[in-house]
Amino acid sequence: MPGKADTDDWRVERGEQIQFQSSIYSHHQPWRCGVGENASKSSSADQLNGSIVNGITRSETNDKSGEGVAKEYQNIKHAVLSTPFTMDKHLAPNPQMELVGHSVVLTSPYSDAQHGQILTTYGQQVMINPQLYGMYHARMPLPPEMEEEPVYVNAKQYHGILRRRQSRAKAELEKKVIKNRKPYLHESRHLHAMRRARGNGGRFLNKKKLENYNSDATSDIGQNTGANPSTNSPNTQHLFTNNENLGSSNASQATVQDMHRVESFNIGYHNGNGLAELYHSQANGKKEGNCFGKERDPNNGAFK
């Protein structure tokens, strides 16, 4: 009996949601009626997400009635305003769009579990707060961009997602967003790392191992004399190893830029937690390494 009742409630909620959506779109945008029809057609798929929808619907019972109504109007207005964005999106499709839908979908199950716990704790509030008509449409279909089917998202996040899509599209047009990641941020540090001595497995040699390596080696390795004596953490070694494997190189940069970026780099480390001091000391060590690198230039010239 309880399970059957839940199923009936879910069906009623879905029906009202579809009706409400169709009424909204019929008033403002004729072509949005198609979206409503798609929603009705994909009812079988929605059944799989029924638990998620019910969970989010229950969570909204705790919201204030005024905020709910006002937010619904905002959503409607923004839906109308999003029409030129849709046209713009067709001109410049954004590959990150799917990431938003994906992340939103991933968020729902977790929030569903949390809201279930809230219901257990605040059972009385649920009884006290009357459910509004607006609470039934917890899911709103985003305007379809590249997907074949509409992506349903939390109604509260609807206009926020559209705004972020506009921001990313604008950034795409005005500036070129880096899609391929650089293997490293600073050319000078990369060059220094490439010059350091490496042992088995590609890890850097510390001071003791370097002495053993020099004593064992028959040939004289002059390039390794300026190696950084400080001990590096495994993470740092791993990062440098990746740099070597990638093997890509960029043109050299101006000294002023290097200094500026080093400062920003240190600022980033200061924001960290207790390990900031350790990394700061390592950064100083790296600077010293750069000095050694500069001193080696005459030697390199001599070799040439």
Next chain:
Amino acid sequence: MMDNVGGSSSNIAENSGIIREQDRLLPIANVGKIMKQILPPNAKISKESKETMQECVSEFISFVTSEASEKCRKERRKTVNGDDICWALGSLGFDDYAEPLRRYLQRYREQELDRANNPPKRG
């Protein structure tokens, strides 16, 4: 010398028109450390996982911040403060995060008051 000069000029031109990675994303090492806090000591995290989480958390920050910024724009304010972030989390449906963050913000402000009233001694 000529190669270096050409390289630096091309880099300057390139950087002016590109949103740099370090401006768009959180540092990947910090993301990895935060992910490691919740895992057992011997667990390992692949670089792909860190990069994916880096993209997700950076987008989430922009998502919440744009909601707070929109509220400030409507109220004709220029500074986004902690209360705006808490409000934005609530309005986007992240109520479970908004409440702990309000308590955190309250304690943070109390701590700042203590610092202001009891400045550390010099020398």
